[in-house]
Amino acid sequence: MASQRTLDELSRTKKRSLREHLLEYAVSFVNRDLEEDRRFAPDFGRRMIDATFLAALPDLPDRELIGNAIGFGCDAFCTCDRTTIVRKRDLLRQVPLRIVTPGEWWAHIRRGLLYGASMEMAYRERWQAEIAELQRILSGFDLREECKWGKPCYTMDGKNVVIIQGFKEYCAMGFVQGALLKDPKKLLVQLGQVQAARVMKFTSAKEIATKAATIKAYVREAVAAEKAGMKVETKRPEVPVPEELKEKFRNDPRFKSAFEALTPGRQRGYLFYFAGAKQSGTRIARIEKAMPAIFEGRGVLDPR
Secondary structure, three states, rough: EEOOHHHHHHHHOHHHHHHHHHHHHHOOOOOOHHHHHHHHHHHHHHHHHHOOOHHHOHHHHHHHHHHHHHHHHHOEEEOHHHHHHHHHHHOOOOOOOOOEOOOHHHHHHHHHHHOOOOOOOOOOOOOOOOOOOOOOOHOOOOOEEEEEOEEEEEEEEEEEEEEEEEEOOOOOEEEEEEOOOOOOOOEEEOOOOOOOEEEEEEEEEHHHHHHHHHHHHHHHHHHHHHHHHOOOOOOOOOOOOOOHHHHHHHHHHHHHHHHHHHOHHHHHHHHHHHOOOHHHHHHEEEEEEEHHHHHHHOOOOOOO
């Protein structure tokens, strides 16, 4: 599964092509309806803070993050934090998931795509009839059906146009450049803060059959947009400045000057890092810990 925080973390990946591939992949998992897991995982993460098999990590927030991932039942934990988590992963052999960098994650994904490794579509069995009905409709278009990330994905000249996804409460047809579509029936839904993609939700094969003509009209528009080379112009999301950081700036002008002297990318990295903490006390602790590096002009991911 992936959250907006996952997308924020991946957006910090330095290599542009890698960043775009990973964000496209992660969109498939944003905002899954896992309410029961969401209630359980944070509590599990807090209880994991004192677990002996996480003792190698010096920062309690890092232990909680990995505990959350374990609570969600994830089989891998992707992080840009090379200074602590990645550096210490060899000491975390008892952790029941793999800890990987974005580059390693993408290499794993590519191996799955190239060699047919098992990457199952979520809730496939629940939505078999609905998936089949959508595939029947899409078979009438000049699109190539491929299996990407375990899902039926329809491409044109190698570019993804439509993908079928399974969620807990509904089956969805995802339009990769859905924000371009006019959507006269108001059927498209934006998942999280994703800028380009939109999905059309269904709960039964009968509903899909009833809306077949409308679905075809939307797909025709998506195909026409792809043929025309149209693409959503995405904007880098604004990163809010935590109140704790504003307070620190007011009390320490020298620190404020040092922060503003950082490159824009390093500033964004710190803002993501500080804002990622849920508790005010944790945000304050992160700011205090980062101050020496900021005074030295280093970013949150730069070697210490």
